[in-house]
Amino acid sequence: MSETVADVSALIIQTLLANPKVPRDISGSSKIVEDLAFDSLAVMNFVMEIEDSLDVSVPLDRLADIRTIDDLANCIVSLKQGD
Amino acid sequence: MSIFTKYEPLARSLAAVTNGGGRNPFSVVIDHPVSSTVGVIEGRETLLFGTNNYLGLSQSEAAIDAAIGTVRTHGVGTTGSRIANGTQGLHRQLEERIAAFFRRRHCMVFSTGYQANLGMISALAGKDDYLLLDADSHASIYDGSRLSQAQVIRFRHNDPEDLHKRLRRLDGTPGAKLIVVEGIYSMMGDVVPMAEFAAVKRETGAWLLADEAHSVGVMGEHGRGVAEACGVEDDVDFVVGTFSKSLGTVGGYCVSDQDGLDLIRLCSRPYMFTASLPPDVIAATMAALSELERRPELRHRLMDNAQRLHAGLNAIGLRTGPQASPVVSVVLDEVAQAVQFWNRLLDLGVYVNLSLPPATPDQHPLLRTSVMATHDAAQIDQAIEIFATVAREMGAGR
Numbered sequence: 001m002s003e004t005v006a007d008v009s010a011l012i013i014q015t016l017l018a019n020p021k022v023p024r025d026i027s028g029s030s031k032i033v034e035d036l037a038f039d040s041l042a043v044m045n046f047v048m049e050i051e052d053s054l055d056v057s058v059p060l061d062r063l064a065d066i067r068t069i070d071d072l073a074n075c076i077v078s079l080k081q082g083d
Numbered sequence: 084m085s086i087f088t089k090y091e092p093l094a095r096s097l098a099a100v101t102n103g104g105g106r107n108p109f110s111v112v113i114d115h116p117v118s119s120t121v122g123v124i125e126g127r128e129t130l131l132f133g134t135n136n137y138l139g140l141s142q143s144e145a146a147i148d149a150a151i152g153t154v155r156t157h158g159v160g161t162t163g164s165r166i167a168n169g170t171q172g173l174h175r176q177l178e179e180r181i182a183a184f185f186r187r188r189h190c191m192v193f194s195t196g197y198q199a200n201l202g203m204i205s206a207l208a209g210k211d212d213y214l215l216l217d218a219d220s221h222a223s224i225y226d227g228s229r230l231s232q233a234q235v236i237r238f239r240h241n242d243p244e245d246l247h248k249r250l251r252r253l254d255g256t257p258g259a260k261l262i263v264v265e266g267i268y269s270m271m272g273d274v275v276p277m278a279e280f281a282a283v284k285r286e287t288g289a290w291l292l293a294d295e296a297h298s299v300g301v302m303g304e305h306g307r308g309v310a311e312a313c314g315v316e317d318d319v320d321f322v323v324g325t326f327s328k329s330l331g332t333v334g335g336y337c338v339s340d341q342d343g344l345d346l347i348r349l350c351s352r353p354y355m356f357t358a359s360l361p362p363d364v365i366a367a368t369m370a371a372l373s374e375l376e377r378r379p380e381l382r383h384r385l386m387d388n389a390q391r392l393h394a395g396l397n398a399i400g401l402r403t404g405p406q407a408s409p410v411v412s413v414v415l416d417e418v419a420q421a422v423q424f425w426n427r428l429l430d431l432g433v434y435v436n437l438s439l440p441p442a443t444p445d446q447h448p449l450l451r452t453s454v455m456a457t458h459d460a461a462q463i464d465q466a467i468e469i470f471a472t473v474a475r476e477m478g479a480g481r
Binding site for chain 2: 039040041042045056
């Protein structure tokens with residue numbers, strides 16, 4: 001329960017890099033749709049993987065406000081803190 | 084900057100589909116039907132293997148006669164919403180017929196199947212509730228969830244254990260939890276493990292809504308869908324369905340034993356703010372429902388035909404979903420290959436649906452076929468032979 005945004009961000013990047021189609025130079029400020037060329041379905045499926053790694057559910061309406069990997073990390077940390 | 088600038092990527096995707104000189108797969112015109120299984124496309128009689136007209140009832144003589152008779156007595160439209168001037172005796176009669184068919188106390192009829200999902204999901208789940216959706220849900224379910232303002236959580240496709248895990252994360256959270264599954268999934272034709280989902284529902288105290296659009300008239304001893312086939316109808320709180328598949332007309336419905344359903348009529352915007360079904364459609368739907376009830380052999384023939392098509396396509400080395408159901412999809416790897424394959428099938432006289440990602444699971448393009456009770460064996464064999472010819476031409480399959 002004590003993951004920091006940096007921890008979660010690192011985990012997200014690690015998960016993304018397991019996909020060979022993802023550019024190698026991504027960082028916390030990479031934009032998920034624009035920089036990774038993910039369509040809406042790919043984003044939802046990728047978030048599902050992260051949810052399982054961190055035992056958290058990210059409601060779909062929260063995804064609408066997420067642009068970057070760090071945004072997603074922030075969202076997950078706040079959900080885990082019971083926001 | 085044009086208001087259409089944001090659609091430039093879409094325009095490029097469409098151009099990529101058509102720039103080899105192929106057709107626009109989203110603008111196919113069936114000039115007119117010759118029968119339930121044959122239509123005229125580009126001036127040629129073409130085998131229809133992509134219409135969702137599972138029992139062939141769009142061409143039912145009884146339904147046609149009922150519609151004609153009713154047009155004479157009732158006119159061609161209602162010009163009104165169900166909550167204003169758009170409820171005639173026929174609407175009530177249809178609701179009673181559908182409720183009786185499902186052995187449920189209540190039924191609400193909508194103007195389309197899309198609106199039935201939109202209207203039920205958006206009204207049942209309020210902003211403090213949770214919707215748990217199968218990841219491969221139909222667009223009408225996703226759109227209903229957006230209209231609902233509820234918290235929306237996806238679970239892995241057809242995976243009751245994954246749903247259970249996600250419900251467990253919500254333990255102690257206030258708000259109703261509504262699980263939404265489909266009976267048969269429209270892209271791959273795979274069937275929901277309804278008994279396992281019902282068990283999760285019972286254990287967690289959630290509500291369960293099943294969209295049986297593709298499975299009513301197709302599965303279950305009496306054609307009431309997958310919940311009937313699995314013996315768990317009592318666990319399904321709300322069944323949503325459509326008239327535009329096995330019943331051959333248009334419209335949608337929800338049936339339930341919950342007395343609260345009547346209140347939904349007063350808060351479901353897709354029910355309230357649209358014109359109601361025209362009388363002839365209602366008459367045709369009731370006649371088609373009688374035929375569905377009277378002729379169980381249609382369902383048996385449909386499943387036999389599904390087996391024949393599924394086995395035949397697999398025998399020529401094409402990859403399909405694991406289950407034989409009235410939706411049989413051939414899975415290909417590349418969009419360009421799927422587009423070319425689809426064009427050649429139509430050149431040679433078979434119409435199927437071309438389904439492209441992201442509307443498909445797993446990012447694979449699909450040649451989606453749907454089979455009918457009214458296809459004869461020769462038509463199915465001919466379609467398989469044409470698939471084999473194109474596969475050979477393209478080096479696809481075995």
